[in-house]
Amino acid sequence: MNSAEKSRVADIAWEGESLDVLKSWPKPIRIDFGNSLQEMQHGRSPRLDTRRMESVGKGVFELKDSDNKTWYRMMYLTRIGDVIHVLDCFEKDTAKTEKKDLNRAKTRLSAVNQRLTKERRNAKRKVSQ
Numbered sequence: 001m002n003s004a005e006k007s008r009v010a011d012i013a014w015e016g017e018s019l020d021v022l023k024s025w026p027k028p029i030r031i032d033f034g035n036s037l038q039e040m041q042h043g044r045s046p047r048l049d050t051r052r053m054e055s056v057g058k059g060v061f062e063l064k065d066s067d068n069k070t071w072y073r074m075m076y077l078t079r080i081g082d083v084i085h086v087l088d089c090f091e092k093d094t095a096k097t098e099k100k101d102l103n104r105a106k107t108r109l110s111a112v113n114q115r116l117t118k119e120r121r122n123a124k125r126k127v128s129q
Contacts, residue, residue, distance in 0.1 A: 010084050016088065016104070018074070022074070033072070043079075050062065051064070056075060057077075059078040060077055061075070062097075071091065071093065073089070077112060087105045087109055
C-alpha cells in the first residue's frame, strides 16, 4: 500500500450477512473487532491477532478473538484501493475452521473479484469514450 492509500480512510464492504452476524456478538467482542477494523481503515495493523487464509484465497486474512466460551472470526480481503471487504463473520468452538465457513468465504471472495473486474472494465470504457 502506498502512502497516498494509507492517508485515506478505507470504506468497509460487508459481504452477505457478515455485518448482521457481527452485530449479534457480545458487546466487548464487537468493540474489539470494531477497533481492529478502524486501525485497518487508517492503514495500520489490526489490534486483534490475524492470520493468512491462503486456503480461501490470495489476500484473505482472518481476525481472531474469543471469550471464555466461543471463538469469533472475521475473514476479510486485504485493502484494495480504499475498500476492505469483510467476507464472513462466524463463531466456532473447535480449533478447526469448518468447511462450510471456508466455502462461504471463497464464494464471497469470488463475487468480490468478479465485481472488481467489472468495475475496472467499466472504468476503462469510460476513459476510452
